[in-house]
Amino acid sequence: xxxxxxxxxxxxTTPIGGDVPTxxxxxxxxxxxxxxxxxxxxxxxxxxVTFAAQVSTPASxxxxxxxAKRMDPSTQFAVVAARExxxxxxxxDIDHDRLAVSFATGIGGVWTLLDAWDTLxxxxxxxxxxxxxxxxxxxxxxxxxxxxxxxxxGAHTPVSACASGTEALHxxxxxxxxxxADVVMCGGAEAAIHPMPIAAFASMHAxxxxxxxxxxxxxxxxxxxxxxxxxxGAGALVIEAEEHALARGARIYxxxxxxxxxxxxxxxxxxxxxxxxxxRALKAALFDARVQPSDVVHVNAHATSTPVGDKPxxxxxxxxxxxxxxxxxxxxxxxxxxxxxxxxxxxxxxMTVLAVYERTLPVTINLENQDPEIPLDVVTSERTLPAGDxxxxxxxxxxxGHNAVIVIKNV
Numbered sequence: 001x002x003x004x005x006x007x008x009x010x011x012x013t014t015p016i017g018g019d020v021p022t023x024x025x026x027x028x029x030x031x032x033x034x035x036x037x038x039x040x041x042x043x044x045x046x047x048x049v050t051f052a053a054q055v056s057t058p059a060s061x062x063x064x065x066x067x068a069k070r071m072d073p074s075t076q077f078a079v080v081a082a083r084e085x086x087x088x089x090x091x092x093d094i095d096h097d098r099l100a101v102s103f104a105t106g107i108g109g110v111w112t113l114l115d116a117w118d119t120l121x122x123x124x125x126x127x128x129x130x131x132x133x134x135x136x137x138x139x140x141x142x143x144x145x146x147x148x149x150x151x152x153x154g155a156h157t158p159v160s161a162c163a164s165g166t167e168a169l170h171x172x173x174x175x176x177x178x179x180x181a182d183v184v185m186c187g188g189a190e191a192a193i194h195p196m197p198i199a200a201f202a203s204m205h206a207x208x209x210x211x212x213x214x215x216x217x218x219x220x221x222x223x224x225x226x227x228x229x230x231x232x233g234a235g236a237l238v239i240e241a242e243e244h245a246l247a248r249g250a251r252i253y254x255x256x257x258x259x260x261x262x263x264x265x266x267x268x269x270x271x272x273x274x275x276x277x278x279x280r281a282l283k284a285a286l287f288d289a290r291v292q293p294s295d296v297v298h299v300n301a302h303a304t305s306t307p308v309g310d311k312p313x314x315x316x317x318x319x320x321x322x323x324x325x326x327x328x329x330x331x332x333x334x335x336x337x338x339x340x341x342x343x344x345x346x347x348x349x350x351m352t353v354l355a356v357y358e359r360t361l362p363v364t365i366n367l368e369n370q371d372p373e374i375p376l377d378v379v380t381s382e383r384t385l386p387a388g389d390x391x392x393x394x395x396x397x398x399x400x401g402h403n404a405v406i407v408i409k410n411v
Contacts, residue, residue, distance in 0.1 A: 009089025009238030018057025053338025106342025161398025165345030231338025258289025
């Protein structure tokens with residue numbers, strides 16, 4: 001039997017809360033993090049989308065000035081979330097050779113990269129900061145978290161677009177099961193609310209253009225959905241071998257019972273309309289966790305609010321869960337947080353763990369006229385989960401055809 005892996009620490013900085021308690025309270029109430037962007041560059045570049053879901057607590061309010069100056073915003077978010085998760089875990093005396101990091105991103109240090117390019121063009125090479133490369137590299141968040149914690153069993157960086165954060169948990173689980181680590185800090189971070197990514201996503205018609213009502217823009221499963229809302233932030237989870245957690249008397253939120261990763265091999269941006277890759281990911285995750293479709297009571301769906309993205313996920317859920325899909329309560333929390341790209345899976349994993357631990361579900365907002373082709377039981381108001389043994393899933397799918405699923409069980 002593989003080692004059982006449990007979750008003992010949670011951290012987050014998001015558009016609906018700068019820490020886990022605040023985020024979770026707002027997720028249960030249905031608070032939108034989308035706001036009009038106040039930065040001058042919105043008008044300077046005449047962007048067609050003028051809003052996003054920015055973090056509610058700037059990292060500069062949490063980190064020291066020196067720390068923030070040496071990190072890209074994506075790394076700042078990662079360190080903030082990881083430190084909260086570490087404190088929450090209660091870990092103190094630990095063999096640092098048995099501690100690993102798996103911290104993901106979808107894009108990486110885009111602010112650092114493009115700011116350095118602007119500096120080079122305007123002021124010449126001597127004004128480019130010496131720390132530019134360490135700050136822009138996609139493994140910057142994982143490296144910074146590893147340095148912060150003294151994690152010497154490996155610092156890994158899954159980069160698989162919007163599946164990245166969930167894939168970090170997949171990798172962390174495998175590190176513990178294989179015996180290469182006892183504890184892994186897993187997570188995802190993203191800071192891409194920048195004029196270039198916004199312009200690019202808008203050009204491909206992926207973003208909602210509800211500039212006059214940003215709080216209502218992200219509307220998964222609604223017939224009037226017109227694209228996702230760009231978000232930013234980070235989520236972090238401490239996972240560890242069950243025997244390690246029990247030996248130190250840790251508080252355990254739940255079990256990371258199974259994971260899976262598949263690829264569509266269909267299209268660079270569009271999901272397989274038949275949900276074939278997602279279906280295989282769901283089935284493989286259930287198999288890995290040794291649970292049945294009938295055990296699942298809750299799904300935190302990928303559900304980005306794009307016209308073409310939401311339906312294939314439903315098709316996959318229906319195929320993988322069969323008739324039982326009608327009995328599963330589905331939350332689409334990007335309706336509140338926006339789409340945090342490479343951080344989304346980690347943030348949604350935190351919410352899924354809390355849903356199982358507290359047996360209370362985060363709500364989906366802005367669902368006013370549900371698409372009849374997606375007849376899921378969507379959670380739009382306060383709802384609790386039943387007593388007894390329960391199983392929840394969290395799905396993430398990304399550009400490139402990446403699919404990742406995790407399975408959370410109560411303990």
